[in-house]
Amino acid sequence: MPSLFEMQAGFRAAIAGDAPAPLLGRLHAPASVAGRMEIYRRHHRESFRRHLRGRYPTLEWLLGTDRLLELADLTLQRSPPRAPSMAEYGAALIETLRSCGDDLPPYAADVGRMDWHLGCLSVSLEHQPMALVTLAGIDTLHLPRLRFTLQPGLVFIQSAWPVDELLRLRLQDILPDRFTFEPCETHLQLRGARGAFSLNRLEPDVFQFRAGLAAGCSLADAATRGTQAKPGFDLSTALATLFAEGLVIAHSGENVDV
Amino acid sequence: MTKPFSFRQAGVGLRLEHLAKVLRDRPAAAWFEVHPENVLANPHAAEMLAEIAALYPLSIHSVGISAGSASGLDRTHLARVRGLVTRLDPVLLSGHLAWSTHDGEYLNDLLPLPYHAQSLDVICRHIAEIQDALGMVFHLENPSNYLGFAESTMTETAFLTEVVKRTGCRLLCDVSNIHVSAHNMGYDARRYVDELPGEAIGEFHLGGFELETEPGGTSVIIDTHARPIATEAWDLYAYAIHRFGPRPTLIEWDSALPAMDVLLAEAAKADRIAEQVLVDRHALAV
Structure with a gap:
């Protein structure tokens, strides 16, 4: 039997992008286990997408929703959250914008910076x-x-x-x-x-x-x-x-x- | 100072969208529950919440404390929650039988645990640490399940009972989660309620959920907290009240958030059901 740490590592890999196959044999449900696993995968992806759309409204307006969601997925993959408050997550999208420079308008990263900081300072005192x-x-x-x-x-x-x-x-x-x-x-x-x-x-x-x-x-x-x-x-x-x-x-x- | 806390009236979840309006309108809510993770990085919200704490009893319900994580508790987060507890003087403290972090990464979900000796040791150790750090009794909430683990050696209710016995924590019985899990995993919801250690239940939760059809034609209920409480959950709530008696009850609504009046109407409905159950129970007894 794997340790709890190993099981959670496998679960994390299954919902955050990698293939869930190694874990599925140890799970059960009265329906498709892969389908049930997809509920967690979907929630993980959609909750971060929703959050990043909220934090980068001008960028979404500029690039379009589909493009922003691609960038959000890439950011989540490269820089997963390390803090429990969602409000603290998302600055890494600016780095993603910089790394995708050739595919984006040259001012996209600066628009992203502006969006991010406006979101932070509007909740300050x-x-x-x-x-x-x-x-x-x-x-x-x-x-x-x-x-x-x-x-x-x-x-x-x-x-x-x-x-x-x-x-x-x-x-x-x-x-x-x-x-x-x-x-x-x-x-x-x-x-x-x-x-x-x-x-x-x-x-x-x-x-x-x-x-x-x-x-x-x-x-x-x-x-x-x-x-x-x-x-x-x-x-x-x-x-x-x-x-x-x-x-x-x-x-x-x-x-x-x- | 302990605020007067009338648990005979249901409370409602307080989300960021409603903070300013609550301060302005002072609605007739009995008490509110807040997620610390929503305000810890939001000084403006924390400021408003401190004002609200002077007006209403508050319950702290952590969605990021990750008591079931094998990689340990985030002690920085725990210290921040302790700061909030000191500032808000809550009447209740709760969290989930779940994990949401792995090796420092936050997954923003309440993920399932296998129920065996190793996970029992982990969660008991963490609940003891949480209770020591925050100086309050922790209320552990039963999760909504979509799948189970082959390695589990005990039922969820046996697991919860053992956690209570070992740590002295209490239970937050989420009635909607019981309905959701029973439907999704194919067991009887009332039997699950019957198996709970009733004397340990310190709070009830009720939240909305949504039915989805799965590829094979089966259905799954998703615990979305984005809709009114369903009839099945109200019925199970009445059953739980009948069995255990009244407890502080909270209406949860997290997405597609309606006006505060809608939440208060759901709380009033919970109050009416609890009152009716108690009247019926009294009538049966005499």
């Missing part, structure tokens, strides 16, 4: 923002080393395509007869909380500054990123706007020795 005046008591010598914690529902995406236009078309349910979609370096800020989201284009320098802070850079390093993107980067204005939009929820680093 917005925290009490910090006021800029809070920084007034900090020694100016320490300011360059400050690090900011930004709102959790905030993501920055850079794309070679204006993928936000596709999202807007989908949300308005507009299918134009002719749509010109040309490459265009786009810097997007996605923000969401409690079931809602917004999407804004940023200037490259502001984008690099904010994305740097979000990645954990110090204020000085984030400012350098802004200046590299655009030599005339205005740190004072960028900082004031960041706080005015309520994006900062905490700061640290003022106690680090200089």
